[in-house]
Amino acid sequence: MLDRLVARAAQLPAYGELRWHANHSSRIMMRKGVLLANGRSRDSGLSARLYHNGAFGFAAAPADDEASLAAVIATARDNAEFAGGHAASGGLSTAAGSGSYDYRSKRAPLSAEQRVEIVRRLDEAIRSRYPGLVNVDIALSSNASEKILANSDGAATYSFVPRAALVVSMSVAANDGIVELYDILGGFGEIEDQSFDEANLAPWLEDLHENLRRKAEGGQCEAGDHDVVLDSALAGILAHEAIGHTCEADLVLAGSVAGDHLGELVASEKITLGDYGGRGPDGKSSFAIHVDDEGTPCRDVAIIENGVLKNFLHNKRTAQMLGAEPAGNARAFSFQDEPLVRMRNTCIAKGNDKLSDMIGAIERGYYLKRSTNGQADATSEFMFGVNCGYEIRDGKLGRAIRDTTISGVAFDMLKTVTHVGDDFHWSAGGGWCGKKQVIAVGMGGPSIKCRVTLGGRG
Amino acid sequence: MSAPTDDFLDHILARAKDAGATAAQALSSRTRYFEIEFDHRSVDLVRSTENETTMITVFRDGKRGGATLNGRRPEEVEAAIAAAATAAEAGVADPANDIAEAPSLPPGDHGPLAQDRAAMRAQVDEFLASLPARHPLLRLRDCLYTFTSQETEFANSNGLRQRERRGGHGFRAMFMAKDGPLTTSFNAAGGRSFGPFASLYDAAGVGRLMAECERSLERRPVTGKFVGDVIVTPHCLTGLMPSIAGALSGPALLAGSSPFKDKRGERIASPLFSLDNAPRSADFVDGSDFDEFGVPTRDLPIIENGVLKDFYVGYFFSRKLGMAQTAGVRNSRVRPGETSLSDMIAGVKRGILFSRFSGGAPNDNLDFSGIAKNSFYIENGELRHALNETMVSGNFQQLLQDIHAVSKEVVNFGDCAYPFVAASGVTISSK
Numbered sequence: 001m002l003d004r005l006v007a008r009a010a011q012l013p014a015y016g017e018l019r020w021h022a023n024h025s026s027r028i029m030m031r032k033g034v035l036l037a038n039g040r041s042r043d044s045g046l047s048a049r050l051y052h053n054g055a056f057g058f059a060a061a062p063a064d065d066e067a068s069l070a071a072v073i074a075t076a077r078d079n080a081e082f083a084g085g086h087a088a089s090g091g092l093s094t095a096a097g098s099g100s101y102d103y104r105s106k107r108a109p110l111s112a113e114q115r116v117e118i119v120r121r122l123d124e125a126i127r128s129r130y131p132g133l134v135n136v137d138i139a140l141s142s143n144a145s146e147k148i149l150a151n152s153d154g155a156a157t158y159s160f161v162p163r164a165a166l167v168v169s170m171s172v173a174a175n176d177g178i179v180e181l182y183d184i185l186g187g188f189g190e191i192e193d194q195s196f197d198e199a200n201l202a203p204w205l206e207d208l209h210e211n212l213r214r215k216a217e218g219g220q221c222e223a224g225d226h227d228v229v230l231d232s233a234l235a236g237i238l239a240h241e242a243i244g245h246t247c248e249a250d251l252v253l254a255g256s257v258a259g260d261h262l263g264e265l266v267a268s269e270k271i272t273l274g275d276y277g278g279r280g281p282d283g284k285s286s287f288a289i290h291v292d293d294e295g296t297p298c299r300d301v302a303i304i305e306n307g308v309l310k311n312f313l314h315n316k317r318t319a320q321m322l323g324a325e326p327a328g329n330a331r332a333f334s335f336q337d338e339p340l341v342r343m344r345n346t347c348i349a350k351g352n353d354k355l356s357d358m359i360g361a362i363e364r365g366y367y368l369k370r371s372t373n374g375q376a377d378a379t380s381e382f383m384f385g386v387n388c389g390y391e392i393r394d395g396k397l398g399r400a401i402r403d404t405t406i407s408g409v410a411f412d413m414l415k416t417v418t419h420v421g422d423d424f425h426w427s428a429g430g431g432w433c434g435k436k437q438v439i440a441v442g443m444g445g446p447s448i449k450c451r452v453t454l455g456g457r458g
Numbered sequence: 459m460s461a462p463t464d465d466f467l468d469h470i471l472a473r474a475k476d477a478g479a480t481a482a483q484a485l486s487s488r489t490r491y492f493e494i495e496f497d498h499r500s501v502d503l504v505r506s507t508e509n510e511t512t513m514i515t516v517f518r519d520g521k522r523g524g525a526t527l528n529g530r531r532p533e534e535v536e537a538a539i540a541a542a543a544t545a546a547e548a549g550v551a552d553p554a555n556d557i558a559e560a561p562s563l564p565p566g567d568h569g570p571l572a573q574d575r576a577a578m579r580a581q582v583d584e585f586l587a588s589l590p591a592r593h594p595l596l597r598l599r600d601c602l603y604t605f606t607s608q609e610t611e612f613a614n615s616n617g618l619r620q621r622e623r624r625g626g627h628g629f630r631a632m633f634m635a636k637d638g639p640l641t642t643s644f645n646a647a648g649g650r651s652f653g654p655f656a657s658l659y660d661a662a663g664v665g666r667l668m669a670e671c672e673r674s675l676e677r678r679p680v681t682g683k684f685v686g687d688v689i690v691t692p693h694c695l696t697g698l699m700p701s702i703a704g705a706l707s708g709p710a711l712l713a714g715s716s717p718f719k720d721k722r723g724e725r726i727a728s729p730l731f732s733l734d735n736a737p738r739s740a741d742f743v744d745g746s747d748f749d750e751f752g753v754p755t756r757d758l759p760i761i762e763n764g765v766l767k768d769f770y771v772g773y774f775f776s777r778k779l780g781m782a783q784t785a786g787v788r789n790s791r792v793r794p795g796e797t798s799l800s801d802m803i804a805g806v807k808r809g810i811l812f813s814r815f816s817g818g819a820p821n822d823n824l825d826f827s828g829i830a831k832n833s834f835y836i837e838n839g840e841l842r843h844a845l846n847e848t849m850v851s852g853n854f855q856q857l858l859q860d861i862h863a864v865s866k867e868v869v870n871f872g873d874c875a876y877p878f879v880a881a882s883g884v885t886i887s888s889k
Binding site: 045120 | 494502505506509531538544545547549552575635643644819
């Protein structure tokens, strides 16, 4: 297939990419011992994207034969001409990546029975160990993105990048209603590469249940501005939502405030934040990328260096418009999707502070342990949900809090950072980001002491 | 219909039986999609895609397994059938696992067959040409004018066959305003309809939101913290209603985590609030004639004058929970009220026009907290100023009870339709 795409790409009438792309996924979901999902899916096809007078034409079909390839190229060309853009000044970057990056598991695949058995035995163990639960949800899922890409500048690459996750959610009845808590394990690799056996899971479940028990006994947090310690498990979503999105060049072109602050001090000098190719600076992120979906070889991007805003994230087109060089941030979720400016492995660099010192430095505030969903904005105002946290009173952890949301204006909030931890954590299970298309991302960082706004009825 | 029925699904059912299925079903969707994407300067992408997705479910002695594939490459079809059969063999037996018996409907045909791309392009060009005069400070990003045609077919080994085609247009705009150093939040809105929109400004309230966006360059938070009123906009309800509907659904009833689980026949909302499930509605381009088990859909009230009449229970959960099947798909419609939006605003002593919720997913108890985005402060019956860094916190169970007005104005998004809803008792706070 790669040879066919390379040969065809060399004949394209203008800049263009050809991609064969398959998503392989599986999901087993059990609720209270009832198997609600038990299957797999595969979605694959061919796409072509051609550039013409400052605009793109794109076409895709669920096929891999020569006739379909010719048809999607013809349709993409027609669409590009129909787009009827204005001639753009300057050309697109011609950096062309290559190589084969195959991360499929070397272990023997688990059978369907073995996968269901992981979930079934885990469900039995939880319900026998913690009999008072109202509900138990267990989801075992995997997703692998397999791509073959060639472009008219000579890029030629293959990749297979898998991830797997185990999510356990428990609910109990508290005095004022149902209280729920979930946690995620897993990350890079296939299900066979994870440690989902009972011996490894027991302490994790115990910690999850203990946090749930304390949450059920806890209360609402006090709405308003507070000193907080964000656990390293939250640092990734902070890097992604608060800064990463604001610095995507397509959003900068749309008017994101980051465009007004390039070269300026936007954060505490303790903050260094980047977006990385490969599997991140330590090689342990939940996601891997070496050549992006425009064929650009991936380079690391320093977004904030010692508090100073240094760079944005580009695709070929935004780089052309803003006079920059793309570093491999153009990514597409499926064969039907065109590449967009996306983050890859985005993280805050670790510092030198101890978590215990951060908590000890707060007289009245919160220690926030786990996040749920998040959102960003052009103003750099961000939010993310928190489903596990504790009060801090006089430097010590107090009662647990119920679900809340934290928010802040990133370029203000990051200046309130006084401590950056010596710990580092990639978000477990890997993150997903929605922006026209959903896509896999890696997110990580250390624990951080800062000031944010909490929502709540307390 | 745009394409003849073939024997693809029958072939799958036969092969599933060969693979050991005691029963099987298959649901196939053939989709053609066309998109013009543009920002405030020009069109930057034209995209057209084709796909065919088939979901195969194999039942084996009360166990269930599934596989989904796209396209019809023979080796992949065979692999998917084998995977579904293997998954079923590995599954957990449950008496609720079975295929449906239901009447086969005449084929449904809804909406246009294909797009007129030249006409769509002309509308985009007109929209862009008029934008600088109408909204000189607006920046657009990822605006999409689309046409989707989808044929869906269902077959099961009980002989149940269903087929429908739906074609419709969609428009979605993402925008913000910028004036020198002043920047607003992003806002986004859009909807779908069978026919092309008369004007893209009229699609799902986009024009109103664009005007509000330009008024939002000067923003400030509320002062301190107070418990006040919220007028929840139709666009905000699109983000909030799935949490409420989820709590009224079969999965939540099975979990036992729904606060409404024992409340059928009881008042769970203000008498002003009525919610229908309306998948057969003639003005929902994204409605459905049948569900994923091939069972014909029907419209029915979920909450009527505040009283919980029924839950959203699909085929599997109806068998599992011993309840009647009410809904295999969800298309929510909140019935309009008798108050105009302007009168609703005039009736607020202190509160906000709550236009978008950006917050953590509400928990099982339906507590919520998040930022009020694209929202405005209301005091003594007047819209005062746009908000930033303002959070709202509350509980949806209580909010439903505290509704005191529902607007005449309704926005149809193509898969749901909502009015403005005014409620009291929400905690509104800033730093």
